[in-house]
Amino acid sequence: MNPSIAKALACFLAIPLALSAAPSRAAVTAIVHGKVYPVSGPVIEDGAVLIENGRITAVGPTSEVHPPAGAPVYDASGKVVTPGLIDAGTQIGLVEVDLTKQTVDSALNVNDPIRAAFRVVDGFNPFTTLIPITRIEGVTTVLSRPDGGVISGQAALVDLYGHSLHDMLIKAPAAMMAHFGTGDDKTGNSRGGVALALRRALEDARFYGAHRSEYNTNQSRSMSVSRLDLDALQPVLSGALPLLVEANRSSDIEAVLAVAREFGVNVVLYGAAEAWLVADELAAEQVRVLVGPLDDLPSNFSVLHATFANAARLDKAGVEVGIVSGSSHNSRNLTVEAGRAVAAGLPWDKALAAITQVPARALGIASDYGSLEPGKVADVVVWSSDPLDFAGHPDAVWIRGHRVPMTSRQELLFKRYETLDGTPPEYKK
Amino acid sequence: MKRTLLLCGLTLALTAGCTTLPKPATRAAAPEATAKPDQTGFPTQPVAYKPLPSHPTVIRGATIMTATGEEIANGMISLADGKILAVGKTVEIPKDAVVIDASGDFVTPGIIDPHSHMGDYPEPSVNAHSDGNEATDPTTPQVWAQWSIWPQDPAFFRALAHGVTTVQVLPGSANLIGGRSAVLKLVPGRTAEAMMFPGAPYGLKMACGENPKRVYEDEGPSTRMGEIAADRQIFQQAREYMQAWDRYRKDPDNEEPPAVDQKLETLAAVLRGDIFVNIHCYQADDMKRMIDLADEFGFKIRTFHHSLEAYKIRDLLREKGIGVITWADWWGFKMEAYDGIVENLALVTRDGGRAILHSDDPLGVQFLNQAAAKAMYEARRHGIDISRDQALRWISANVAWALKIDDRVGTLEPGKMADVVIWDGDPFSVYTHAREVFIDGAPVYDRDDPSLQPESDFMLGQLPPEVTQ
Numbered sequence: 047m048n049p050s051i052a053k054a055l056a057c058f059l060a061i062p063l064a065l066s067a068a069p070s071r072a073a074v075t076a077i078v079h080g081k082v083y084p085v086s087g088p089v090i091e092d093g094a095v096l097i098e099n100g101r102i103t104a105v106g107p108t109s110e111v112h113p114p115a116g117a118p119v120y121d122a123s124g125k126v127v128t129p130g131l132i133d134a135g136t137q138i139g140l141v142e143v144d145l146t147k148q149t150v151d152s153a154l155n156v157n158d159p160i161r162a163a164f165r166v167v168d169g170f171n172p173f174t175t176l177i178p179i180t181r182i183e184g185v186t187t188v189l190s191r192p193d194g195g196v197i198s199g200q201a202a203l204v205d206l207y208g209h210s211l212h213d214m215l216i217k218a219p220a221a222m223m224a225h226f227g228t229g230d231d232k233t234g235n236s237r238g239g240v241a242l243a244l245r246r247a248l249e250d251a252r253f254y255g256a257h258r259s260e261y262n263t264n265q266s267r268s269m270s271v272s273r274l275d276l277d278a279l280q281p282v283l284s285g286a287l288p289l290l291v292e293a294n295r296s297s298d299i300e301a302v303l304a305v306a307r308e309f310g311v312n313v314v315l316y317g318a319a320e321a322w323l324v325a326d327e328l329a330a331e332q333v334r335v336l337v338g339p340l341d342d343l344p345s346n347f348s349v350l351h352a353t354f355a356n357a358a359r360l361d362k363a364g365v366e367v368g369i370v371s372g373s374s375h376n377s378r379n380l381t382v383e384a385g386r387a388v389a390a391g392l393p394w395d396k397a398l399a400a401i402t403q404v405p406a407r408a409l410g411i412a413s414d415y416g417s418l419e420p421g422k423v424a425d426v427v428v429w430s431s432d433p434l435d436f437a438g439h440p441d442a443v444w445i446r447g448h449r450v451p452m453t454s455r456q457e458l459l460f461k462r463y464e465t466l467d468g469t470p471p472e473y474k475k
Numbered sequence: 476m477k478r479t480l481l482l483c484g485l486t487l488a489l490t491a492g493c494t495t496l497p498k499p500a501t502r503a504a505a506p507e508a509t510a511k512p513d514q515t516g517f518p519t520q521p522v523a524y525k526p527l528p529s530h531p532t533v534i535r536g537a538t539i540m541t542a543t544g545e546e547i548a549n550g551m552i553s554l555a556d557g558k559i560l561a562v563g564k565t566v567e568i569p570k571d572a573v574v575i576d577a578s579g580d581f582v583t584p585g586i587i588d589p590h591s592h593m594g595d596y597p598e599p600s601v602n603a604h605s606d607g608n609e610a611t612d613p614t615t616p617q618v619w620a621q622w623s624i625w626p627q628d629p630a631f632f633r634a635l636a637h638g639v640t641t642v643q644v645l646p647g648s649a650n651l652i653g654g655r656s657a658v659l660k661l662v663p664g665r666t667a668e669a670m671m672f673p674g675a676p677y678g679l680k681m682a683c684g685e686n687p688k689r690v691y692e693d694e695g696p697s698t699r700m701g702e703i704a705a706d707r708q709i710f711q712q713a714r715e716y717m718q719a720w721d722r723y724r725k726d727p728d729n730e731e732p733p734a735v736d737q738k739l740e741t742l743a744a745v746l747r748g749d750i751f752v753n754i755h756c757y758q759a760d761d762m763k764r765m766i767d768l769a770d771e772f773g774f775k776i777r778t779f780h781h782s783l784e785a786y787k788i789r790d791l792l793r794e795k796g797i798g799v800i801t802w803a804d805w806w807g808f809k810m811e812a813y814d815g816i817v818e819n820l821a822l823v824t825r826d827g828g829r830a831i832l833h834s835d836d837p838l839g840v841q842f843l844n845q846a847a848a849k850a851m852y853e854a855r856r857h858g859i860d861i862s863r864d865q866a867l868r869w870i871s872a873n874v875a876w877a878l879k880i881d882d883r884v885g886t887l888e889p890g891k892m893a894d895v896v897i898w899d900g901d902p903f904s905v906y907t908h909a910r911e912v913f914i915d916g917a918p919v920y921d922r923d924d925p926s927l928q929p930e931s932d933f934m935l936g937q938l939p940p941e942v943t944q
Contacts, residue, residue, distance in 0.1 A: 142807070143807060143808070143809060143810055143813060144807070144808045144809065145685070145689075145808060145809040145810070146809065146810055176807070323942065341838055342633055342838075342841075343598050343629065343630055343633060343837055343838055344598050344599050344629050344933070344934065344937075345598050345599055345600050345837070346599045346600055346601070347599055347601075350599070350934075350937050351937070351938060374807075375805075375806055375807035375808065376804060376805070376806075378804075379804070382845070382849075382905060385905030385906065386905060388905070388906060389905060389906045389907070389908065434905060435904055435905050435906065436845065436848035436849050436851075436852045436903060436904065436905060437848075437852050437903075437904075439852065439853075439856055456806070456815075456816045456817070459814055459816050460816050460818045460822075460857060463786050463787055463822070464818075464822070466789070466790055466826075471787070
């Protein structure tokens with residue numbers, strides 16, 4: 047469904063690589079002798095990745111990659127090298143403590159179910175303690191998404207390293223977030239009401255796009271949503287901005303597909319607990335699906351047929367499947383989600399792609415992210431062993447070529463309390 | 476592994492005395508209609524549960540993880556009459572035994588979850604199913620989880636399929652005193668009573684910190700100090716109630732029997748030490764205040780649940796003999812969970828405390844082995860040498876201790892109930908599945924046999940027959 051949007055993306059990409067000059071970034075780093083999974087191609091048993099000025103400049107057998115003389119070399123012998131992981135299902139930067147409202151900026155809590163103009167990036171906190179704990183476990187890029195309403199607003203994509211939002215931002219908006227399922231008081235308490243709200247907004251936005259000058263001179267018909275919402279929906283209608291729709295019941299997924307066909311929007315499904323029941327339709331329409339967190343509980347009437355095999359069955363049917371953590375504080379468990387998908391039948395290489403290449407494609411950043419290839423942004427992780435199993439953990443992480451310090455607030459708490467030796471822990475920093 | 480017990484299994488395999496552990500007399504008694512209030516406080520669960528039929532079974536070729544300090548490569552385990560008969564490198568194979576070749580597999584005790592809301596907050600999660608918090612009064616020791624449990628909760632069946640054989644179902648944490656727990660075996664049962672672990676002691680659920688003061692923000696207690704005051708008030712009443720009954724029992728001819736109070740019945744049983752105490756608590760300072768409360772009124776805290784800051788006072792908790800029940804990696808969902816660290820279990824374990832994993836979650840309960848794996852490998856990454864056996868104990872032996880059923884389950888030792896899991900690989904790998912589960916020696920789940928995959932009534936017919944999985 048309109049996968050070719052690279053041209054339109056050019057205006058959204060805002061990667062200020064040239065502007066950040068942190069001391070942790072050596073101009074050149076060579077990672078050598080690792081088992082390299084480029085994702086875009088076959089595994090390289092004794093492989094090397096060359097990083098120069100924040101980009102990957104070479105990937106191949108160690109014998110064929112020649113770093114400049116004197117460049118720092120990281121020996122990854124016995125280790126596994128992958129692209130940095132992408133979690134397309136978080137609210138990192140938008141929530142610090144869930145139950146403490148003043149630390150939560152993920153939703154525009156208004157009555158109107160259409161909140162397309164709401165931009166989470168305006169509330170993004172680059173110093174959230176969730177960032178260090180997430181990136182040292184190998185997740186280097188996240189989508190921070192809004193929630194609430196039918197159209198929740200605009201999600202932002204960030205790399206998890208930097209001094210400021212300016213340093214970290216990849217693009218905003220990166221997706222328009224929407225939800226399709228049971229209705230509430232604002233949508234007439236029915237699924238049809240949710241569909242109505244969605245269609246009405248898209249229809250108004252389409253009319254507005256074609257009659258902008260009339261609208262601006264008060265000669266247009268009335269609109270159900272504000273001008274800012276109508277503006278925000280234009281790139282969705284053009285296909286430039288993916289409409290990321292959380293929908294779980296298989297019938298909800300079919301309803302979303304119908305709306306997508308009607309308006310020609312580039313839909314990516316999110317959550318999609320029962321997507322396996324309509325896998326053939328999804329494959330035929332080439333809709334990407336970001337599943338997760340994996341579950342097998344009928345925890346509500348929209349997910350009665352949730353199964354851990356969801357990703358595996360979608361993949362088997364030919365659907366491109368990504369996996370999200372669905373978590374913010376534990377986005378770091380993205381690898382566990384992928385591992386559980388493997389345990390339920392998804393091939394291992396597909397599981398790795400599901401947390402790298404597929405979300406990059408779904409969010410339109412595949413030219414820069416999601417695989418280890420020359421020219422791509424240098425988000426790279428070296429793992430002690432299999433990244434999807436518990437024994438494996440990152441030994442080194444690079445984000446945009448910066449070697450990430452392997453610390454976090456939790457690591458500092460651990461060190462402070464590692465020994466109880468009589469000294470008040472408060473003096474240990 | 477204790478050699479004497481092993482030998483016992485080998486040589487006296489068929490004698491009853493060797494396969495049945497004596498039960499403490501106080502726990503053997505089931506409550507009867509004639510039991511007098513406060514005579515027992517009904518401290519033990521009923522014995523309505525009947526084990527499913529079993530057949531003598533020997534599992535061989537597997538790595539046996541006993542949770543007693545030993546991991547036996549290419550070992551054998553023999554089950555008979557609902558009990559573990561023998562464990563070792565080789566064991567005698569009874570003539571009529573079913574022999575399971577489990578080469579390459581792993582065998583562990585059944586996994587136990589000490590903190591579950593399966594049954595009292597069942598799936599699907601709808602208002603009609605919301606039976607876990609009697610949030611009408613901050614102190615409700617008179618409510619019992621078993622009165623809320625829906626045995627058809629589909630989550631029970633999912634947990635069983637992931638190697639979980641016993642759970643403690645607790646009332647929620649809205650209240651300072653939430654009520655009594657129910658310890659269940661995860662066998663299908665038409666009634667809650669049919670699932671209850673026979674004769675297990677009852678536990679009490681208490682909570683401190685953010686939850687009760689949030690729920691009772693308007694009517695109070697609305698502060699931490701208000702919570703402690705309310706706790707002291709009701710325990711004072713319980714003490715006086717217990718003393719009144721003691722006076723009456725000492726001299727029933729001359730004393731009038733006190734009026735029965737259902738709230739204080741349960742708390743009097745707590746003060747007598749007949750009902751053990753589980754307290755939901757996150758912060759170190761909150762835990763210390765609950766220890767002071769227990770000391771003042773003379774009861775013992777068996778375990779703190781959640782306990783994210785246990786690592787900060789692990790010396791005190793060890794000294795008090797209080798078990799630390801927690802998650803591997805949950806943190807940050809509220810202020811009192813902000814300092815959770817993944818090394819919590821490992822620090823408590825390393826320094827001599829008793830660490831235990833819980834789920835508090837119908838999905839998490841399916842992956843307690845994976846939570847243990849995560850905490851074990853993270854500990855090693857941070858220089859704390861946690862053995863595989865120690866990690867296994869977090870989800871088996873130590874949990875049995877927490878629920879005071881460690882004389883019956885939690886390890887693979889002769890005489891214990893034959894609650895056993897065969898895994899198709901290392902249970903500390905994400906790729907591993909529970910292949911076969913036994914409860915009291917009976918096969919209750921088999922990954923390869925649809926006839927041994929129980930399912931809830933609720934799930935029947937939810938998909939039309941033309942849809943195949």
